[in-house]
Amino acid sequence: MIRIRQGKVTEILERRRGVTEIKVEIQGANEGEIAKAINYDFLTGPVQLDDEVSLNTTAVHKRLGSGGYHYVMANLNIKERDVDEIGHIMKLRYTPMQVKCFSVEEELNPSRAKIEDFTSMKKTPVIVGALHSMLAPAAAGVKAASRGKLRVAYIMTDGGALPLQMSRMVAELKDKGLIDATITVGHAFGGDFEAVNIYTGLIAAKQAVKADVIIVTMGPGIVGTGTKYGFTGIEQGEIINAVNILEGKPIAIPRISFVDPRDRHLGISHHTITVLTKIAITPCVIPMPTMDPIKEQFVNKQIIKSGIPFDHEVIVEDGAPALRYLIEKDIVVTTMGRTMSQDREYFLAAGAAGILATRYVVY
Template structure:
């Protein structure tokens, strides 16, 4: 998915301290390259050899259509004595992810004209009531999936065709997720879609709208889970965290005629006051980012004191006037049974089920609500 070649610096065309424009010789060609000083300790000099990302130029693309310096090898090629080219799949594809960086790579987007499923994006523009579970933490993915597997076993029904849509709010390569590997091996996860600058899913998409359409119409999902890859960035400020994307996804699902179901970030074990009860992240998502209504399932197993805290937060934030609150009946034994089906340790922020039962019950409640939609009478 990436071309890398050796080039030699012929001229330093411009240097603003952060970005250096170079004229380089690559093979028989004299071409333009860019060097980001923040990526390197050494500045390139005339006569230096460079390891270059030449992907976009070799593909003749406009987007990202320059060479970018991966590494300054120095005047002796740094041990590279032959032109070094990483093999690139000859399959079609002109979408560039990690654009304009030394690591940019080309992908075949499902929406592209060269894609065998391109026609589906003309034919289908709605989700037709598809249940879409939306959360801000990657740890919610195995919890919700385990609940689907549990319900399938208890009701003797097939496991729904569950599709995971990974955003670019956390890790970008989906291969970094051990949960995705395990869920696919278990047969609980039917397929994956990556969009934005996240990459490596079974299907690649440009944006959240086409990712959702791909989940429904390319992978034929019965239900979808959308959340970022491992790792969330936060600052302790009301809106300064990557979880704010959840509100945007709620809007997208609703506008495409799907059912947005929030997996709320809920905990009474987190030592940080701002994350106790419903997290302040959830407050910002529902108050500010989500302009469309979402369903917010909550579990009945919370003790009365915790329920009162949650209800007080919801009322203070004006959530019931904007979103639909749904209390799900379930037992602690059911949740423990569901989590127990997962073959590896399941934790969130370092806490397991015994440490933080309300987090797990809230995600299971959201999954149960989705399950009930899947199996609702026609």
């Protein structure tokens, strides 16, 4: 079920690449309440002051992780709106918000021939993360280690937010040169390139983008239930398998934290252990960041107990240069509201993955 309310735009907070953040006055039962909302311009059209809008208020009402935003379902001041004729692949299929995309697999797409010519990824390094917040330090690791010379493609899956424009971080990373191109796969949309699934997304990164290093994570947000298999980050294992099938070189970012209040995420997260022992049935490289000896010993015991080294290659790598690179570029990153200084090992692991990936680039 969707909780729907009507509202009137009272303030434009920010406009950026396909997204407008607004304040709305809720009408009806909550008359006079002022709330924040997000309008995706490419879905519902541009929004102006005093426009009447229909809002999906479900997540805020349920106090879920929406950032406190309602979402514009329709701008009632826009009666008709046409789309261009290019592209026939629908994402968000069979929903009122289904959106037309020009996918790389389509016959008229200039990238189609490159997709058809694909034979192998030829061991191109693919960094596979489990959370969106891993993206920035991983990209920084690549750029720091290569002095900005390597080309980075970001593939956003549909495990979190579906519109790429929801991510402020992606926009900043592109503006500051840490990401060279974006690809959205599955029902995620809004990238420089659209692909039907992770396989053609990886192929597009290799063939159309000509990426030296590829980073794959879901968009902002994650679904977790506290159960062993009930989290969207479990896709990390399936993506590792996909990379191997296409003959790439998968590098899995381990989720490590010593400040997360939940015991199941202490040290190396149970999410990572589940992915690497149950889902990833093909091998990958796992970068372990240089840490305080006590923390390193704690994580090593977890890894040995899980049996991960029997199936995957664990390599220690210093992730600190990636974090310094982010600071140099004035890029502020957080995970679960925690900064790099507060949850250092988490970001070091992602940075180490980026640095390690550069060692596998074939020139």
